[in-house]
Every structure is written in C-alpha cells, then in structure tokens.
Amino acid sequence: MDDLKIIELYFDRSEQAIKETDAKYGKLCHSIAYNILNNHEDSEECVNDTYIGVWNAIPPTRPSNFMAFVCRITRNLSLKRLEFMKREKRSADVILSLDELASVMPDDRYAPDVSDENVDKLLNKFLRAQKDDVRNVFIRKYYFFDSIGEIAERFGFTESKVKNILFYTRNKLRDYLIKEGVEI
Amino acid sequence: MTIPRFSNAIGNIDDDLIKAAAECKRKKRNTWIKWGAMAACLSLCAVLSIIGLHKSSVSSYKTYVIDTGNTETNIIPAEPNKTTLYYSSFDDFYKELSNDNYSNNFNECGKHFNSLLRMSCKNNDYLYEPAYNGERVELKSLNGNSIVLFSQEKFNLPWIWYCCEIDGKKLVIEICYLDDVDEIEISDDASYSDISQCLSSSYATAKTFNEKDRKVYKSIIEKNIILFDNTEVSASVFDYNEDNYWHRKNYRFRYKNILVSAWNWDEESYDYINDDFMSALSFI
Numbered sequence: 195m196d197d198l199k200i201i202e203l204y205f206d207r208s209e210q211a212i213k214e215t216d217a218k219y220g221k222l223c224h225s226i227a228y229n230i231l232n233n234h235e236d237s238e239e240c241v242n243d244t245y246i247g248v249w250n251a252i253p254p255t256r257p258s259n260f261m262a263f264v265c266r267i268t269r270n271l272s273l274k275r276l277e278f279m280k281r282e283k284r285s286a287d288v289i290l291s292l293d294e295l296a297s298v299m300p301d302d303r304y305a306p307d308v309s310d311e312n313v314d315k316l317l318n319k320f321l322r323a324q325k326d327d328v329r330n331v332f333i334r335k336y337y338f339f340d341s342i343g344e345i346a347e348r349f350g351f352t353e354s355k356v357k358n359i360l361f362y363t364r365n366k367l368r369d370y371l372i373k374e375g376v377e378i
Numbered sequence: 379m380t381i382p383r384f385s386n387a388i389g390n391i392d393d394d395l396i397k398a399a400a401e402c403k404r405k406k407r408n409t410w411i412k413w414g415a416m417a418a419c420l421s422l423c424a425v426l427s428i429i430g431l432h433k434s435s436v437s438s439y440k441t442y443v444i445d446t447g448n449t450e451t452n453i454i455p456a457e458p459n460k461t462t463l464y465y466s467s468f469d470d471f472y473k474e475l476s477n478d479n480y481s482n483n484f485n486e487c488g489k490h491f492n493s494l495l496r497m498s499c500k501n502n503d504y505l506y507e508p509a510y511n512g513e514r515v516e517l518k519s520l521n522g523n524s525i526v527l528f529s530q531e532k533f534n535l536p537w538i539w540y541c542c543e544i545d546g547k548k549l550v551i552e553i554c555y556l557d558d559v560d561e562i563e564i565s566d567d568a569s570y571s572d573i574s575q576c577l578s579s580s581y582a583t584a585k586t587f588n589e590k591d592r593k594v595y596k597s598i599i600e601k602n603i604i605l606f607d608n609t610e611v612s613a614s615v616f617d618y619n620e621d622n623y624w625h626r627k628n629y630r631f632r633y634k635n636i637l638v639s640a641w642n643w644d645e646e647s648y649d650y651i652n653d654d655f656m657s658a659l660s661f662i
Binding site (some may be wrong): 207222257258259261262263266267269270272273279312317318322326329330334336337338348350354357361364365366369 | 385388389390391392393394395396397398399400401402462526528531532577582643
C-alpha cells in the first residue's frame, strides 16, 4: 500500500494502519532493532513499541517521508532500550560503531558551545557532499548498524573495501568538523 | 561511550538520506564471471600440472589449494573471530604488546595474529617502524587512532596500519608480517605481486590487469624502486579511478619479511605518493 494511504489510515484511526505498516516496514524495523539489540524478543517488542509510537504521533504529525519516520522511531526506541540493558547483553557491533563515531563527533565535554542543531546541520551537509555509495555505506553502518559483512554483501564490495570507506569517511568527517570550527 | 550526542546527530540526518540508504539495492555479483574465472583457473592449473610447467612457474611456492568455497579465494581461511584494535601512539601500542597477558585475550583470532602478538611481546624490536628520511614517521592522531591493528585484513592476515603525516600530507602505511605464513613457501626474491597472487587468486596485478580491474584502477604498473636504505624493491603501483571514493595512489611492495602498502589518506596527497616519496621511505 502507498505510504500516503497508510498515513490516511492513521488519520482515520483505523487499526488497519498498523497492519499495513507492519506488512510494509516490519522487516526493516526488525532488522534495525535487531542490529542494535541483538535479540529477537527485545527487537520484536521495540517494533511493537514503534507502531504504538507511530499511532500516537499520527495525527497530528503528517510525515513527509513515512519510511524514514518509522525507521527513526525504531532506532530511537532501540537505542533507549539498549541503554537500559546490561553491558554484556549489548550488541558488540553497535558499541563499536558508536565508539568509532563518538571519537570524531564532538560531545558535551569537548564542544559545549556547539549546539546539537549545528552538529546535525553539519553532518547532513557533510553527508550530502559525499558520493552516493560512500554516503550509503556510512549510513548503513552508523544509522542502521549493519555489520561490515552485510554492507559488503549489499554493495558487492569486499569487507576490506568497506572498512577503508568507513575509516576514510570518519576521518574526513572529523577534518570537516574541525574546518567548520568545531574543535574536537 | 558517548551515545547521547552522537546518536542525536546521526539519528537526525535528513529523511531522504535515510530512505536512500534503506532502499539502496544490493548489487549482484556476476556469478558467471566468478565461476567462469574459477573454472578457467582450475583448467589452467590442470593443464600446467599435465605439462609439468608448474614446477618452473611456481617454484617459489609450495603447492596450494584455492578454497573455492571462499568468495575472496584467499588460501588462508578466515577466522571466526576478528578484531580491530586502535592505538593513539607508538608508546601506547608497544605498551599493550609488551603486556604478557595481552596476546591471551586474542587466542581465537587466528594463528597468524597470535604469532604476531607473541613475537612482538617477546622481542621489543620485532616490529618495523615506518621511517621517512631515516626518522620514525610522525603519526597523525586523528580521532585518537593513529595505529590500527587488524587481526585479519587483506589475505586474511593481520595488518598494522600506521596513519601518519609527512610534510603536511596524510598517508597510511600498512605492514603485514610474513614470518609465520607457512601456507606458501616464499622465496627471497618473490615480490609483493608474486606473494599476493599465491595468497589470493583474485588479486589484481599488472600482468593480469583486465576489464574487471579497470573498474577500480586506472592502471597497475610494476616497477623497481629504491628505498631510503638503498634497498631495491619491486613495487606494484595502483592508480585508483577517481570515482572509487577518492583519488588514491598506492605503492605495494615486499621489504624483507614484510608486505608494505602505502597510500594517500586524502585527495590532496595524491601527487605526493610517488617514487621520490618512496626513496625517502624505510623501515627501522
């Protein structure tokens, strides 16, 4: 079903909206949650919470990009859940991914004067300036938390090439942030 | 771990970027090419063994079997546990290695990695340091990671990456130790290209440069270069296509018991990676 029609179902308060969302984006949501939580039961709960979140948000929100809207809610809920989980239960890939980028992105200690909005804008600008493949590899790794192997398979690259892209792009991002006046 | 702020930033990227990444199609590898190439290789091996040429053509190496179940066609199988370790400085790196218990943490990361850690731990001078004009290179400590140790990287072997800055140019110098690579017999005069071809049948070389390689590289040239310590080595010079992420030039050569790969870390350093640069490079 077309995204606009699904949104209309939410506006009509029809429970069919959730069924259609699940049919269209359930698998994607589950993969995002699973990449973060590394546990099917927790992921399933997060996906269900996502549907409740979407149900509560629409209306009044009318998302212009429904897929991104759903992904964003799943990701945020999964990360929140991750924070509450014991460290040993966390997915090692996610910890590594976050650590990798935490070291190039400013945090409150080092960049107290830089607003979150500013960092968001700079990151978006930086990503838009990258070539499609590079940008998508980066987002698959740090937004969707795909493993190196999954990314390599998706793009038809070797794992070594994916690592190179991520390594280079992280450093390029750091250089870019410094150039834009964000001291890391 | 600083989840909150980073997570906010990456979590707030624009919707169209998320959608594009979510929908990006899987690229299917052309299995005909892969299996065709494999069949061709096997046929060639069969012919060579029948006419007895293999003894002269691969006399430097032991007979080896290409693992056809492995898409990378590396002769060294991938270990189930891989790890990547980061260090901020030489001191930081050596401090970790000199810890007797350090290598025990990585027992399941493969015999080559274990061997590298053990040798480094036992012998302070085991590891080479890349040097420029005879002086140890200056590391470029971006995001705190100047030295990256992969338990498995190219050819499923451990590699150490030194991220450095020379004359304001950013470079990466990668080193792989061959001492415990007993899957092939490596003669003293085998070049990087010779060794690589034995380690991975899919490795691109100047001799085998084909249409598939052309998608990645503008050219691959074999040439002899002289390093700072007057050692002459046979180097493969890979000039990457600009659409392959960034204009990258890569010199790969074998120096004593190590494989070396040096490449520019940013587009600006592209011209810098040349024979002159190599003539100032050495390993101490």
